[in-house]
Amino acid sequence: EVQLLQSGAEVKKPGESLRISCQGAGYTFSNYWITWVRQMPGKGLEWMGRIDPSDSYADYSPSFEGHVTISVDKSISIVYLQWSGLQTSDTAIYYCARVMGGGPGFDSWGQGTLVTVSS
């Protein structure tokens, strides 16, 4: 069974750094891109970017480029999403999802990580 297990909820102050994680299991990790999706409180889904675990190539939505970094450690099947300077507007649930092979959808999702940024 394909599983994406995300790290736990975080509470941070504005300006702080943060890295959250997403660990894949039950499939060949390097064969599938992983994507990150943001959902602000009471709002819809927003695509942030994706990474190819086989070569660490990442690309981003213009809305998020320069504000977050997506990275991978394929030796332990983990993808990371990190911020170097959080803002209160980063308060949201962040989901990782697997990009399905041979198709354009996201076929398996993590349970989500709630990030709260407050002074």
Added chain:
Amino acid sequence: SYELTQPPSVSVSPGQTASITCSGDKLGGKYTCWYQQKPGQSPVLVIYQDNERPSGIPERFSGSTSGNTATLTISGTQTMDEADYYCQVWDSSTAVFGGGTKLTVL
């Protein structure tokens, strides 16, 4: 940037057919996916490549595309189908989601 437009809400009676639309420029030239999200849960892929169902998704879920509009159809809607639904496409290596539609079954 590319935009997808969905109605904010759709209502349907149990057992009836629900249709949720998603419109975007030249949408017919892209593959549309649909996701279901229930409160407090992660999204679930219910349709990919316009009209394909992942394994485990009930047959009552179907998708179609015509011109600039994609449609998710739920036949014989059940109360368990009450959820938010999002369409999604890829445009120039960027994934785009629609704003979401709240389906109410009453």
